[in-house]
Amino acid sequence: MSIEKNKIAVKMKNITKTFGAVTANKDVSLEVYRGEILSLLGENGSGKTTLMNMLSGIYYPDSGEIEIDGKAASISSPKDAFELGIGMIHQHFKLIDVFTSAENIILGLPGGALLDMKSVYAGIEKICEKYGFDVDPKRKVYTMSVSQKQELEIVKALYRGAEILILDEPTAVLTPQETKKLFDVLRNMKNDGKAIVIITHKLNEVMEISDRVAILRRGEFVTSIDTKSANEKMLAEAMVGQKLELNIRRPEPKDEKLRLSVSGLSCRNSDGVPALSDVSFDAYGGEILGIAGVSGSGQKELLEAIAGLQQTDSGKIIFYPEKEGSEPENIIGMNPRKIREMGVALSFVPEDRLGMGLVGSMGMTENMMLKSYDAGAPVFIHKKEPEKTAERVKNELDVVTPNLETPVRRLSGGNVQKVLVGREISEAPSVLMTAYAVRGLDINTSYAIYDLLDRQKERGVAVIYVGEDLDVMLALCDRILVLCGGRVSAVVDARNVTKEEIGLYMTAGSGGGASAGKKDEVSANDEDTGKDKDKVSANGEGDKKSASDAEGGGEKE
Numbered sequence: 071m072s073i074e075k076n077k078i079a080v081k082m083k084n085i086t087k088t089f090g091a092v093t094a095n096k097d098v099s100l101e102v103y104r105g106e107i108l109s110l111l112g113e114n115g116s117g118k119t120t121l122m123n124m125l126s127g128i129y130y131p132d133s134g135e136i137e138i139d140g141k142a143a144s145i146s147s148p149k150d151a152f153e154l155g156i157g158m159i160h161q162h163f164k165l166i167d168v169f170t171s172a173e174n175i176i177l178g179l180p181g182g183a184l185l186d187m188k189s190v191y192a193g194i195e196k197i198c199e200k201y202g203f204d205v206d207p208k209r210k211v212y213t214m215s216v217s218q219k220q221e222l223e224i225v226k227a228l229y230r231g232a233e234i235l236i237l238d239e240p241t242a243v244l245t246p247q248e249t250k251k252l253f254d255v256l257r258n259m260k261n262d263g264k265a266i267v268i269i270t271h272k273l274n275e276v277m278e279i280s281d282r283v284a285i286l287r288r289g290e291f292v293t294s295i296d297t298k299s300a301n302e303k304m305l306a307e308a309m310v311g312q313k314l315e316l317n318i319r320r321p322e323p324k325d326e327k328l329r330l331s332v333s334g335l336s337c338r339n340s341d342g343v344p345a346l347s348d349v350s351f352d353a354y355g356g357e358i359l360g361i362a363g364v365s366g367s368g369q370k371e372l373l374e375a376i377a378g379l380q381q382t383d384s385g386k387i388i389f390y391p392e393k394e395g396s397e398p399e400n401i402i403g404m405n406p407r408k409i410r411e412m413g414v415a416l417s418f419v420p421e422d423r424l425g426m427g428l429v430g431s432m433g434m435t436e437n438m439m440l441k442s443y444d445a446g447a448p449v450f451i452h453k454k455e456p457e458k459t460a461e462r463v464k465n466e467l468d469v470v471t472p473n474l475e476t477p478v479r480r481l482s483g484g485n486v487q488k489v490l491v492g493r494e495i496s497e498a499p500s501v502l503m504t505a506y507a508v509r510g511l512d513i514n515t516s517y518a519i520y521d522l523l524d525r526q527k528e529r530g531v532a533v534i535y536v537g538e539d540l541d542v543m544l545a546l547c548d549r550i551l552v553l554c555g556g557r558v559s560a561v562v563d564a565r566n567v568t569k570e571e572i573g574l575y576m577t578a579g580s581g582g583g584a585s586a587g588k589k590d591e592v593s594a595n596d597e598d599t600g601k602d603k604d605k606v607s608a609n610g611e612g613d614k615k616s617a618s619d620a621e622g623g624g625e626k627e
Contacts, residue, residue: 077104078140079234079265080125085134087120094120098134098291100284102234107256107266109280109297111273113309113513117289118269122236126158127151138234157227158236163219165211172207175226197228201258202251215577216365217248224255234265241275242538243365245573253279273302274541287311306513318520318545321528326354328390329501329532330376335385335402337375345371346556349385353501353532355392358523360547360564361536364576368556369536370421373503376534377418378406379426389414392500392530417499419491421506421536427490430479434460434471437478438493463492467518487511495522502526503534508542520546540569554578 080102087095095117102108112118123129125136127148136143138154145151151158165174172190191207198205203221211219220240227235237256241249256266256279270276276283277297285292285308292308307313330353339345346368353359361369374380376387378401387402392415401409409416420426428437438456460474467488471481478486491507504523508516523533523546537543543550547564552575560575 076106078102079104079138081135081137081140082121082125083135083137085121085124085131085136087117087124087129087131093289095124095131095286095289098286098289100291100294102265102267104233104265105260105263106281107260107268107279109276109283110267110269110286111271111276111283111305111309112286113271115288116286116309118286119238120289121286122158122238122267122269125151125234126156126236128158152230152232155231155233156236157224157230157232157234159220159223159227159238159240161239161242163223165219165222167212168210170208170210171205171222171225174211174222175207175229179230193229194225197225200262201228202255216243217245217252220244220252221255233263234267235259236267236269238269239271240268241270241272245364245576246540246569247573247577249275272539272541273305276305277302285309310514312514318517318542319524320358320546320548321524323354323357323527323548325530326356327392327530329353329355329392330390330534331386331388331398332376333386333388335372335375335382335387337371337380337382339371344556346375349553349556349558351551351558351561353534355500355530355532356527357548358527358533358535358546360543360550361534361553362540362543362550362572362576363553367553367576369553370505371556372553373418373420373505373534373536375402376501376503377416377420378404378409379418379420389416389501391415415498415500417494417497417502419494419502419504419507421509423486423490424479428478428486431477433473433475433477434464434469434489435474437489438463438496441493441497459493459496463489463496467492467515488515491519491522495526499531501532501534503536505536506538507535509538540572544569544572552576552578 078101080100082098082100085095085098086093098117098121100121110118110122120129124131125145127145127150130146136145138156143154145154145156166177169177172187172194175194176185176190194205194207197203203225205218205221205225211222214222224235224237240252244252260266260281268280277300280297282294282296283300283305284294285305287309295305295308332352333350335346335349336344337346349368349372351359361372363369371380375382382402385402386400388398389401390398399412399414401412401414404412424430429440435453435457438459439453457474463469464471464474469481469485469488469492471485478489481489487507487509488511491504494502502523507523508519511519520542523535527533535543535547544564544567550562550564550567550572551558552560552562552572554576559578562572562575
């Protein structure tokens with residue numbers, strides 16, 4: 071039997087939560103209704119996840135009240151939350167890989183020594199049929215894709231009686247096709263009277279799936295808006311509290327010159343499992359090359375291999391210097407210092423900010439010195455220039471810090487990212503590689519970073535951009551290389567491809583060895599405009615395809 075719709079399922083009143091001197095939530099009041107999808111929106115650090123963690127029993131509020139279906143509730147553990155019909159699906163799934171779907175679903179539930187697995191399978195299949203899930207009860211978790219694991223987490227919550235579901239960044243690692251399927255399932259659940267809360271930062275998805283939007287800013291509730299009465303700009307400005315210009319310029323590439331050529335690159339991850347297989351592509355100065363792929367497709371290993379941080383099995387990485395008359399250098403197998411000593415102008419913004427990019431116990435000035443400490447005399451390290459660089463980065467990127475000597479580990483995640491990106495760009499590289507450069511940044515700063523990347527492109531830098539948001543990638547990049555299972559499945563012109571097409575390439579299967587991305591002769595159809603080069607290069611076949619070829623069927627799947 072479906073639950074009554076438009077009834078208040080959750081009422082949070084004057085919720086406050088602090089962690090030491092940091093106030094995560096302050097006097098937040100929020101209502102969630104049956105039969106609605108509520109998007110909880112806010113910048114990184116605005117308190118969204120903390121607030122929902124209190125509803126799901128992970129944290130306990132310092133003050134305030136929570137009511138479930140009109141009755142006061144004390145939620146001090148996830149067990150309490152489940153008993154009240156509340157389930158939360160976290161970004162990092164809580165599944166045991168060697169167990170089957172059914173075993174994960176019933177794990178921890180009360181029962182006797184003998185389990186009636188036929189009854190369990192029947193219950194799972196009933197939920198799947200009702201809402202549109204595709205979960206095989208007997209399948210092992212380690213054989214599942216990310217989206218299948220997410221579906222399993224939701225089915226697990228529903229099997230345990232959840233009527234109120236919270237999803238934290240549910241589309242962060244999904245392809246467009248998987249996102250559409252998830253949204254269809256969520257709508258089915260909404261129509262059945264479930265109360266659903268989605269924590270997200272993707273404004274286009276907020277507009278597509280939610281009925282209402284609640285916005286937090288610096289831990290405080292700002293406003294609640296019916297989605298049909300809102301637009302993306304209005305929501306963004308409510309999030310940051312000021313007028314915004316949300317615009318990615320993407321200037322046309324000019325005077326493109328080959329800066330990096332990767333061919334036949336293969337390597338393994340830290341567990342010894344193959345991460346990249348026969349990857350080949352070119353990167354040109356004056357363009358932004360995007361790298362797309364579902365999580366774990368080899369993006370991290372690819373950038374680290376180029377930067378000299380990842381051991382490789384085979385292949386070549388040829389760097390082409392800007393200086394006229396300089397010979398190309400094969401930098402594969404060299405460590406970062408050796409690459410630098412050879413005069414290779416390469417900058418890398420890694421995914422792990424404090425683990426790999428910065429030293430948390432050092433301030434901004436000292437972290438700037440990491441790139442130039444060996445330029446001083448044997449005993450004395452020159453601090454003047456790094457201090458100037460730190461001050462410039464602080465001002466240009468609006469880094470919030472008490473002073474330049476404050477340890478960067480004390481800064482918010484967004485400010486740490488600003489320090490890292492600012493330092494790498496200040497090096498005036500020929501090749502700039504960024505892994506999730508705007509992760510954790512507010513919208514205003516994200517667009518400032520996009521503009522910085524555009525400016526690097528305009529001064530002839532070859533920018534390699536790894537990101538999660540395909541909408542941003544399509545608006546920012548000139549070409550997009552798609553990785554699937556550690557292989558290149560396609561190289562596409564970002565101006566002439568859709569999100570859905572990229573999604574298909576992201577899940578296309580490993581196929582044969584891929585060699586893509588070489589800029590050969592422009593086809594006859596492209597000679598006049600040059601705008602349709604690299605329309606599609608799939609599975610390594612045919613490095614240049616005109617728009618007319620691609621639209622006529624070409625190599626597309």
